[in-house]
Amino acid sequence: MIAKPIRTPLILPILAGADGNSDVRACVPATMTTQTTLSRSTDSSQPLVPLLEERWSPRSYDETATISDAQLDALLEAARWAPSAANTQPRRFIVGRRGTGTFDAIHATLMGFNGAWAHRAGALLVAIAEPVTADGNERRWAEYDLGQSVAALAVQAHAEGLHLHQMGGFEVDAVRAAFDLPEHLVPVTVTAIGHVADAAQLDEKAAEREVAPRTRLPLDEVVLVKE
Numbered sequence: 001m002i003a004k005p006i007r008t009p010l011i012l013p014i015l016a017g018a019d020g021n022s023d024v025r026a027c028v029p030a031t032m033t034t035q036t037t038l039s040r041s042t043d044s045s046q047p048l049v050p051l052l053e054e055r056w057s058p059r060s061y062d063e064t065a066t067i068s069d070a071q072l073d074a075l076l077e078a079a080r081w082a083p084s085a086a087n088t089q090p091r092r093f094i095v096g097r098r099g100t101g102t103f104d105a106i107h108a109t110l111m112g113f114n115g116a117w118a119h120r121a122g123a124l125l126v127a128i129a130e131p132v133t134a135d136g137n138e139r140r141w142a143e144y145d146l147g148q149s150v151a152a153l154a155v156q157a158h159a160e161g162l163h164l165h166q167m168g169g170f171e172v173d174a175v176r177a178a179f180d181l182p183e184h185l186v187p188v189t190v191t192a193i194g195h196v197a198d199a200a201q202l203d204e205k206a207a208e209r210e211v212a213p214r215t216r217l218p219l220d221e222v223v224l225v226k227e
Helices: 034-038 050-054 069-080 101-107 114-115 142-159 172-179 202-209
Strands: 014-016 091-097 124-129 165-168 186-194
Touching: 050 142, 069 091, 069 142, 091 101, 101 124, 101 172, 124 142, 142 165, 142 186, 165 172, 172 186
Parallel strands: 014 091
Antiparallel strands: 091 124, 124 186, 165 186
């Protein structure tokens, strides 16, 4: 059991808003069960911390489950305390829970396949980098910093009993317009956050991907030099 930290008031710069709903129904092979969908460990070559071992990115979410204020604040607090080059913290977030206008606005920017399942998530989050400040100062590692913060958020989410799915398939200009973002703030990803559900509610192709074996390149392909 992982002890949860004392939750302090959220002071991360955040733009918050609203949510929306739609419905997609499809059938999948009867052999796909809740057990295989809800828990998917890695086939790692070395023992990993359980939160890393068990983390995965579903597309099937429980559209009746909600995310509490405390859970959402914990995720964002984890992102706030992620490493940052020179402590410049060039990352910002927009987050909206299902049933709010912000959720609807984010969902409307999703492209193609992403929009078919993300409406069931408990929340949608836009991760934004600040590669250049409003004064024109370059922050070369902004996207790297942003990625680290979302990785920390993902681990905290799993500790909270939640799952994430990060997406690059969205209209950047539509996000800019919806939230009146200045030019120096660059939307990089949209992340669905929620409680995982059975794959049976997805279309057949998506359901097959949901329960397929998890894979990664072997270490000897990833690590170029190790001495």
